[in-house]
Amino acid sequence: xxxxxxxxxxxxxxxxxxxxxxxxxxxxxxxxxxxxxxxxxxxxxxxxxxxxxxxxxxxxxxxxxxxxxxxxxxxxxxxxxxxxxxxxxxxxxxxxxxxxxxxxxxxxxxxxxxxxxxxxxxxxxxxxxxxxxxxxxxxxxxxxxxxxxxxxxxxxxxxxxxxxxxxxxxxxxxxxxxxxxxxxxxxxxxxxxxxxxxxxxxxxxxxxxxxxxxxxxxxxxxxxxx
Numbered sequence: 001x002x003x004x005x006x007x008x009x010x011x012x013x014x015x016x017x018x019x020x021x022x023x024x025x026x027x028x029x030x031x032x033x034x035x036x037x038x039x040x041x042x043x044x045x046x047x048x049x050x051x052x053x054x055x056x057x058x059x060x061x062x063x064x065x066x067x068x069x070x071x072x073x074x075x076x077x078x079x080x081x082x083x084x085x086x087x088x089x090x091x092x093x094x095x096x097x098x099x100x101x102x103x104x105x106x107x108x109x110x111x112x113x114x115x116x117x118x119x120x121x122x123x124x125x126x127x128x129x130x131x132x133x134x135x136x137x138x139x140x141x142x143x144x145x146x147x148x149x150x151x152x153x154x155x156x157x158x159x160x161x162x163x164x165x166x167x168x169x170x171x172x173x174x175x176x177x178x179x180x181x182x183x184x185x186x187x188x189x190x191x192x193x194x195x196x197x198x199x200x201x202x203x204x205x206x207x208x209x210x211x212x213x214x215x216x217x218x219x220x221x222x223x224x225x226x
Contacts, residue, residue: 028059035083052076082114091117092196111172112210112217114141119176125152127175129159131168132207139166154191156198163204169200174210174217178179184212189225 026034032049044049055075056062065073066081073081111130119126127145130138145152152175163171173195175188184192188211196206208221219226 010205029053032059032062034089036080052080067121067123108219111208112219115174115210115212115217119174120214122176123178125175125178127152127154127173129162129171130174131163131166132170132172133167134169135168136207139168154195156191156195159195160198160202160204163199164202168204170205170207171195172207172210174212176212180214182211182215182218184209184211184218184223184225188220190221192225 029046029049032053033046036045036049040218050086052062052075054057056065056073062076065076066084070078115128119128125147126143127147128141128143131140131142132141142162144162145154147153154175159173173192188209192206192209195209199206206226208219209226210217210219
């Protein structure tokens, strides 16, 4: 007897078995399995998920691989790679929008979570700025400079001009080290001093400069480098 539309819907729902009310309870393999359901038959997705995690060294390795050319990520199809990139972009935009809705950055943890999500696994060095009002609420979060694998040219004048246009009272800046090493370099310290001096002339405070690598982002303010 043919299945009714309601029975078919229930059958598809049973196949997914996603605990929508508690997604945090899923293991990495279970989470990836659910994501793969849309592109791989349900009876194959669990095995494929485990195989991908093993081949690429976990979820982070998979995300990094998803951005590589097809010939450099054997075993990871274009469709799955795109799904992973879309999932990451969704999280990044949600965090960015949360910051831009007048959130006051009184929590260093919130700032570091956003910066780590958007910068940690970028293949080139990116210099980003958070422009804040007098109550440290986010006016804008913008990537201002992009460089190579080992450096980016930063122009304090550009940062200052953008801060003025936004009527910012304070700025937090950050950049990533594609090498994974979060330790601020001498060049990082030098540009931080130049940025601080340029902004002070306009009565704008530089609150912090974060360096993002494999571990937790390093706050140069907490290191006494501002």
